[in-house]
Amino acid sequence: MITDKDIRNLFGSVLERIANKDLRDKVVKVWVLACERGGCMSVDELKNMPFTLLTNTHGISFIEHTLAVTEGACGLAKAQEAAYKKLPYKIDYDRLLAGGLLHDVGKLLETEKDGKGGYRKSRSGACTRHPVSGTALAYEVGLRDEVLNTIACHAKEGEGAPKCLETVLIHQADFATFDPLVMMDKGQLIQ
Numbered sequence: 001m002i003t004d005k006d007i008r009n010l011f012g013s014v015l016e017r018i019a020n021k022d023l024r025d026k027v028v029k030v031w032v033l034a035c036e037r038g039g040c041m042s043v044d045e046l047k048n049m050p051f052t053l054l055t056n057t058h059g060i061s062f063i064e065h066t067l068a069v070t071e072g073a074c075g076l077a078k079a080q081e082a083a084y085k086k087l088p089y090k091i092d093y094d095r096l097l098a099g100g101l102l103h104d105v106g107k108l109l110e111t112e113k114d115g116k117g118g119y120r121k122s123r124s125g126a127c128t129r130h131p132v133s134g135t136a137l138a139y140e141v142g143l144r145d146e147v148l149n150t151i152a153c154h155a156k157e158g159e160g161a162p163k164c165l166e167t168v169l170i171h172q173a174d175f176a177t178f179d180p181l182v183m184m185d186k187g188q189l190i191q
Contacts (some may be wrong), residue, residue, distance in 0.1 A: 002035035004028050007042050018097045027098050029141045038108035055182045070100025072173030096159030096166040106134025131157045
């Protein structure tokens with residue numbers, strides 16, 4: 001069974017950058033709850049799970065993707081702060097880090113082992129995509145509306161919906177890690 005300590009070890013350096021302890025603790029609780037509900041029993045399972053079933057991930061795991069999206073979104077935020085004379089909006093790094101760590105947490109319910117060494121979409125995933133199931137888990141734990149917005153609206157479910165700034169940054173970082181793999185498999189990525 002995945003514990004609070006396991007999640008803190010996996011995401012330690014990023015979690016520690018969330019200044020609000022209550023928010024940090026709730027992020028961990030969502031992960032533990034998602035692992036429990038999704039049947040993920042070990043850290044090795046988390047480290048081996050692909051981040052998507054939609055394309056060949058070329059060995060990039062769910063955990064690696066989560067960290068890349070979170071750090072990518074922070075990089076976009078820091079680039080704007082460094083380049084703009086006057087930033088026209090406020091970036092909330094606690095929300096950005098929490099949203100990045102949680103944007104795909106619903107995939108733990110959406111994905112299951114296929115019994116042949118691979119993964120497939122679960123019954124839960126066939127009924128409800130990860131932005132919806134992840135938002136439900138985060139709501140259950142008591143996360144703020146702005147973090148719920150990030151989880152709910154980071155993918156196609158958020159098209160046309162109002163978004164927090166942090167949601168926009170996470171959406172861009174998420175697709176920057178996904179689109180090159182899809183393009184590579186289609187022979188469209190110029191290298």
